[in-house]
Amino acid sequence: MTTEKTVTMLDLAKRAKEASTLLAKATTDVKDRALLRMADLLEEKSGYIKEENGKDLERGKEKGLSKAMLDRLLLTDARISQMADGLREVAKLPDPVGEVVKMWRRPNGLLVGRMRIPLGVIGIIYESRPNVTADAAGLCVKSGNAVILRGGSEAIHSNVAISTILREGLREAGLPEDAIVLVSDTRRELIDEMLSLEEYIDLIIPRGGEALIRRVAENSRIPVIKHYKGVCHVYVDRDANLDQAVAIAVNSKTQRPGVCNAMETLLVHRDVAEAFLPRVGEELKSAGVEIRGCAETRKHLPWAKEATEEDWYEEYLDLILAVRVVSDMDDAINHIRTYGSLHTEAIVTDNYERAMRFIAEVDSSLVLVNASTRFNDGYQLGLGAEIGISTTKIHAFGPMGLEELTTTKFIAFGNGQLRSS
Amino acid sequence: MTTEKTVTMLDLAKRAKEASTLLAKATTDVKDRALLRMADLLEEKSGYIKEENGKDLERGKEKGLSKAMLDRLLLTDARISQMADGLREVAKLPDPVGEVVKMWRRPNGLLVGRMRIPLGVIGIIYESRPNVTADAAGLCVKSGNAVILRGGSEAIHSNVAISTILREGLREAGLPEDAIVLVSDTRRELIDEMLSLEEYIDLIIPRGGEALIRRVAENSRIPVIKHYKGVCHVYVDRDANLDQAVAIAVNSKTQRPGVCNAMETLLVHRDVAEAFLPRVGEELKSAGVEIRGCAETRKHLPWAKEATEEDWYEEYLDLILAVRVVSDMDDAINHIRTYGSLHTEAIVTDNYERAMRFIAEVDSSLVLVNASTRFNDGYQLGLGAEIGISTTKIHAFGPMGLEELTTTKFIAFGNGQLRSS
Numbered sequence: 001m002t003t004e005k006t007v008t009m010l011d012l013a014k015r016a017k018e019a020s021t022l023l024a025k026a027t028t029d030v031k032d033r034a035l036l037r038m039a040d041l042l043e044e045k046s047g048y049i050k051e052e053n054g055k056d057l058e059r060g061k062e063k064g065l066s067k068a069m070l071d072r073l074l075l076t077d078a079r080i081s082q083m084a085d086g087l088r089e090v091a092k093l094p095d096p097v098g099e100v101v102k103m104w105r106r107p108n109g110l111l112v113g114r115m116r117i118p119l120g121v122i123g124i125i126y127e128s129r130p131n132v133t134a135d136a137a138g139l140c141v142k143s144g145n146a147v148i149l150r151g152g153s154e155a156i157h158s159n160v161a162i163s164t165i166l167r168e169g170l171r172e173a174g175l176p177e178d179a180i181v182l183v184s185d186t187r188r189e190l191i192d193e194m195l196s197l198e199e200y201i202d203l204i205i206p207r208g209g210e211a212l213i214r215r216v217a218e219n220s221r222i223p224v225i226k227h228y229k230g231v232c233h234v235y236v237d238r239d240a241n242l243d244q245a246v247a248i249a250v251n252s253k254t255q256r257p258g259v260c261n262a263m264e265t266l267l268v269h270r271d272v273a274e275a276f277l278p279r280v281g282e283e284l285k286s287a288g289v290e291i292r293g294c295a296e297t298r299k300h301l302p303w304a305k306e307a308t309e310e311d312w313y314e315e316y317l318d319l320i321l322a323v324r325v326v327s328d329m330d331d332a333i334n335h336i337r338t339y340g341s342l343h344t345e346a347i348v349t350d351n352y353e354r355a356m357r358f359i360a361e362v363d364s365s366l367v368l369v370n371a372s373t374r375f376n377d378g379y380q381l382g383l384g385a386e387i388g389i390s391t392t393k394i395h396a397f398g399p400m401g402l403e404e405l406t407t408t409k410f411i412a413f414g415n416g417q418l419r420s421s
Numbered sequence: 422m423t424t425e426k427t428v429t430m431l432d433l434a435k436r437a438k439e440a441s442t443l444l445a446k447a448t449t450d451v452k453d454r455a456l457l458r459m460a461d462l463l464e465e466k467s468g469y470i471k472e473e474n475g476k477d478l479e480r481g482k483e484k485g486l487s488k489a490m491l492d493r494l495l496l497t498d499a500r501i502s503q504m505a506d507g508l509r510e511v512a513k514l515p516d517p518v519g520e521v522v523k524m525w526r527r528p529n530g531l532l533v534g535r536m537r538i539p540l541g542v543i544g545i546i547y548e549s550r551p552n553v554t555a556d557a558a559g560l561c562v563k564s565g566n567a568v569i570l571r572g573g574s575e576a577i578h579s580n581v582a583i584s585t586i587l588r589e590g591l592r593e594a595g596l597p598e599d600a601i602v603l604v605s606d607t608r609r610e611l612i613d614e615m616l617s618l619e620e621y622i623d624l625i626i627p628r629g630g631e632a633l634i635r636r637v638a639e640n641s642r643i644p645v646i647k648h649y650k651g652v653c654h655v656y657v658d659r660d661a662n663l664d665q666a667v668a669i670a671v672n673s674k675t676q677r678p679g680v681c682n683a684m685e686t687l688l689v690h691r692d693v694a695e696a697f698l699p700r701v702g703e704e705l706k707s708a709g710v711e712i713r714g715c716a717e718t719r720k721h722l723p724w725a726k727e728a729t730e731e732d733w734y735e736e737y738l739d740l741i742l743a744v745r746v747v748s749d750m751d752d753a754i755n756h757i758r759t760y761g762s763l764h765t766e767a768i769v770t771d772n773y774e775r776a777m778r779f780i781a782e783v784d785s786s787l788v789l790v791n792a793s794t795r796f797n798d799g800y801q802l803g804l805g806a807e808i809g810i811s812t813t814k815i816h817a818f819g820p821m822g823l824e825e826l827t828t829t830k831f832i833a834f835g836n837g838q839l840r841s842s
Contacts, residue, residue: 223816247839256842337442360446364830365831368832369833371833371839375531375838392644393623393828394644395815397828397830398831399831408819409819411789412792414791415791418795420676
């Protein structure tokens with residue numbers, strides 16, 4: 001049982017490593033059967049999950065958690081079904097493992113290719129939402145990786161209940177239950193120990209606020225895929241269709257302001273500032289958005305607050321928007337390079353040359369022409385799933401789907417090839 | 422000048438970062454022109470290089486470096502031309518930057534793709550061979566990355582001379598010379614400082630012995646691509662063509678025993694041990710190979726030494742071979758899993774089912790059927806170049822060519838797409 005307090009972190013990691021070698025060999029059919037069984041069991045045992053979740057909620061109330069925090073913790077029948085449906089969706093996705101992504105013949109006849117394989121053991125360190133337990137485990141199982149889950153202490157009863165059920169699903173499908181292990185001892189020291197077990201854990205993915213991610217990145221001996229903040233920009237070019245620009249700006253800011261791919265700064269070409277800013281300003285104001293503008297912005301929007309240098313760096317995650325008038329596209333690109341976070345940037349323009357140059361030159365995990373920043377998401381971009389969005393460039397940059405949870409090995413079919421000097 | 426002692430590591434890293442944004446935008450033509458100019462300048466200024474190299478050699482003799490070490494340091498006209506030709510070869514390779522590796526249309530009409538981009542700034546930490554200065558710089562320039570080179574103190578005069586010339590080539594081609602910077606202050610503390618500059622350096626590649634790589638990996642806040650040891654195996658199956666098996670074993674062991682892709686352990690199926698071992702034993706013995714065998718091996722090769730448990734872990738890099746008789750392929754795969762280093766493993770067999778299963782199940786950066794382990798090399802596998810071989814799975818696994826020095830960003834061409842809830 002992974003829930004015994006006496007099991008050490010090292011034991012858990014060793015068990016997961018052992019299980020990972022079996023899971024790596026499992027066929028797609030068996031993995032999908034496990035995912036579907038896990039989904040059904042979550043729904044069948046929703047009573048047990050809600051009971052354990054109730055303990056977390058009660059303790060949360062005692063500890064004085066905010067209403068928003070308690071809502072994030074809460075598991076209802078609808079939310080449990082959502083988790084189950086998430087697993088069913090992952091079962092439908094193509095299996096990346098075993099795919100030969102490329103194959104070529106060498107002059108000596110050797111047939112060389114690259115075959116997708118799982119990474120091994122993935123550690124997920126997350127905060128309060130218990131649905132991450134099922135979502136992350138599902139993606140790891142499908143991609144052939146064992147997973148070590150370390151959720152927040154506030155959700156510990158819920159997480160233990162969910163992971164126990166998921167392990168039961170693995171077992172019933174004939175897979176090793178230690179392919180999903182939960183760290184039930186939520187003392188902080190165990191995270192540090194986890195981050196030192198490079199021999200057993202291949203990748204760490206922290207999911208949560210910037211403080212958590214930085215702490216994990218700074219203490220880990222294991223590679224970490226980081227998702228820092230999203231200071232996303234929309235640049236409205238001189239040749240923008242202004243109707244489109246208004247719609248894209250409003251959608252990027254207000255469709256869901258609390259998430260990382262929402263726009264935080266709007267950059268407007270000087271030549272269209274007079275025509276564009278009053279129009280977008282009205283729409284944003286009526287949507288409840290507070291605007292913090294540069295001096296030139298405030299000429300056109302006298303009601304806007306004054307932006308300070310800090311505003312250009314800010315990820316508000318709220319109905320607040322920084323607005324700056326720029327002299328041309330290069331000025332916009334320089335602003336993005338100085339203040340941006342490599343997350344998502346969009347240009348609105350009907351000018352072909354600038355559209356292509358913006359795409360080529362802007363250094364972000366997603367660069368868009370004439371579309372909302374809100375599309376930076378694994379589902380929206382067509383990856384079928386997402387375990388997070390990487391804003392650093394090593395291994396993965398942008399939304400991470402199943403493929404990003406794999407690597408490739410080289411394979412070679414020969415008929416006696418030898419190396420000559 | 423990067424060679425001033427007063428320039429701090431932070432200054433160097435900032436300059437390289439700045440240069441990297443310009444290099445990332447450079448066209449293939451300009452980068453190739455720089456590479457060719459660098460090559461010509463190396464040959465034109467070979468007198469200067471040899472003079473500076475002479476200082477390193479002299480100091481090396483005073484310090485009592487071994488003959489092998491001094492030979493590694495030595496630069497002759499032929500070796501300088503080899504460096505130059507290396508740069509010319511890299512100029513001929515396709516430019517990975519800007520390649521759109523995949524593109525697809527979403528149901529809402531958004532055209533989404535993945536475009537290759539440079540990583541940014543790459544730090545190379547290496548030991549005594551001064552040719553690495555030119556080889557690594559060439560690959561980084563071609564892939565649009567700035568590079569910070571930190572070579573060994575024994576080669577410092579040679580490295581300064583080479584990097585000064587390479588920077589001249591960049592400048593003459595209109596590229597920023599700070600795209601190649603050399604850390605001329607070789608105190609150990611500066612490595613630690615370099616490894617902490619995660620804001621400016623995107624990836625660290627250590628090239629050298631295991632001790633160097635471990636020290637770098639343990640101290641780095643920046644992602645490190647590791648190349649640990651190569652304990653490579655050849656498994657001779659029951660259904661092997663024994664002529665082929667002898668040739669592959671001898672080539673894998675003796676063609677160049679001092680390198681990471683040479684075979685270190687030979688695994689032989691029990692059913693062919695009697696027919697195979699005396700034959701391969703004779704050939705290996707006459708090539709000067711010392712054999713350390715398990716008890717069963719020594720029944721067939723009475724002259725072999727006795728292998729200890731340590732031998733199965735050993736990377737000899739020498740004319741020594743560990744030999745073990747196994748009961749079947751699963752026994753061989755288990756041995757590889759227990760003692761291997763994820764580097765290179767080959768099976769020799771004419772059995773189709775086992776060939777395919779070995780390819781699928783063995784977890785190494787290159788898995789071969791009926792070919793020598795010596796093919797695990799970027800040039801031999803057709804990547805055109807190689808900056809190292811990764812034996813860890815994050816970002817790259819196996820030989821790293823130009824593509825492995827890039828990542829992909831998502832790009833999206835829209836016509837007003839908005840996200841709905």
